[in-house]
Amino acid sequence: MHLTAERGWVNDPLAPTWDGSRYHLFFQYVPDSTQWRTGCHWGHAVSDDLLHWRELDVALAPGDGDDGVWSGSLVRHPGGWRIFYTSVDAADQQLGRVRWADSPTLDGPWTKGEVVAETPRGLGVTAFRDPFVVAEPGGWRMLVGLSLDHAVAAVATWSSPDLSRWTYEGLAASRPSSQVDPVWTGSLWECPQLVEVGGRRHLVVSAWHDGLLHHVAAAPAGPDPTVLAPAQWQQLTAGSGYYAPASFVDAEGEPGLVFWLRGLHDDEAVRAGALSVPHRLGRNGDRLVLRLHPAVTTAARSRRDGSNAALAEPSDLAVAPFRARAGGATVLTVSYDDGRVVVEVGETRESVEAPSAGVQVLVDGPCTEVVTLGGAVAHTLPGPTWWDDDADGASWRWLP
Structure with missing residues (x-):
């Protein structure tokens, strides 16, 4: 039930999507390796029931100007589907660029396009990656995770009327790593997700610091997309298992998360890493509540x-x-x-x-x-x- 590759390294889940007939789930993937490498791909799997997954061909691979194809997100538009991903240069892995790839269907093939966002200047950015794109009235909103001077975690934001022309609008949220009350959130927010739960938007981030992966945190966000003003932080996960969740809307229109499940290694099978089963998101006041997805619980016998x-x-x-x-x-x-x-x-x-x-x-x-x-x-x-x-x-x- 925990999606892993037939062979290779798996980490971040990417762009879980219900296409109207089945679920698609992409994931960071290094073929034929039990160790992470710069040259990540986007793996691809499909499911009819959120329980059993079938691995398909790789969706995106390094090349055409990418030394690595790192995490990002996916949206539907009138011409089909567009992936926004982190294009990585091996000479400076921490400072990625946001590039897109298009396909008329989720099964591909995917055609790479332009770089649409790069590291904002003048802020002391020391890490930049993981675009998350979501529709908003009159256009589109993009968040990208970053670190400022190795000490402040932040998300920068861009807007677009058409998914091609993007305008930088500054930092939407930031928090120093020295701030620990009530929850510490690291010096870099990886895989930022903006999730609407019960009519309220929440920012979900993965806390990274000094080269180490920690936990997942969340906070309710304000209505202004350029100033998210997250407050009342909570820790969604504990321990070294869960990290880097990707959000989705299921077939019932309800919000959920899929996590990277760290620590699974099978050297004999040349396989490492897995993804969690899907989780459903709810709210208790201003706090998010995780539950195993009903697709899991109702199947139990x-x-x-x-x-x-x-x-x-x-x-x-x-x-x-x-x-x-x-x-x-x-x-x-x-x-x-x-x-x-x-x-x-x-x-x-x-x-x-x-x-x-x-x-x-x-x-x-x-x-x-x-x-x-x-x-x-x-x-x-x-x-x-x-x-x-x-x-x-x-x-x-x-x-x-």
Whole structure:
């Protein structure tokens, strides 16, 4: 259920899209490698149900002026579809350029076009990447993540009437890495997403600092697209599993996220990295709430039938912890302690401030996802994992 490549390195999910008949999901991809490299491609997969994915041919590859084809987004326009991606020069990887590629259908082929946005001058920009484009009244809005002097995370913004002519309109939001209350958000915002949930826009960012990837954070945004004024920051994820989510609108018109799930390595199969199952976004006041997508939860059943993917929903962790075993040994424990849901997987222990009820636990071979009403934790186990039939604290429901 966790999308990975037949062979190669997978990281950021890109442009999940419902095209009216099936879902498309692109992803950062390095063929035939278990290590990240500059020369990233855009991989491509499709699904009818958000559960099972079929890998297709690569959508975009380096060449034609790109040493690497890095993260970005996708929009539909009257002539078809347009990808906006980070075009990378190997000599200066941190300062990308925004370039587009067009196709009449999501199945390609994709034809590369012009560079439409570059690093703003005079701001001390030390990193620039990951365009996110969204429609707005009378045209289009683009956000790009950046770092200023290695110390301030920001998003810059451009507007366009036609997806071709873009006008720089300044910094839409910024926050110094020295600011930690209530949440620290790093010195670079990677993969910025502007998501509308329950009639309110939220800025979702991935916190990067000093070469390290951290967590995903979010904040409600103001109505002015040129001054997002995010406030009341929250941490959406904890630990080293989730990163770089991409937003989408599903077939029911509801907002969701798909995350990169770090840590999965299979050197024998020459495969590394995976993507999370899809999540649905909701709101509790000004805070975003993650839930496993209904496509996942409604597919769960009591019969195992050879499956090694399962869902459990403990009624209240304050009453009893949840424990899952593999080969008779406890591998995953989810408990409650002093207002926090605590997730222990192998030697790793993470926690999130959340209620003791409303917890969802998903396993799929070595991939684990624990989703609470206060945030989510993911982890990947080393090597293959065959889960035992029974767990303590809640029953498994198996996924096809």
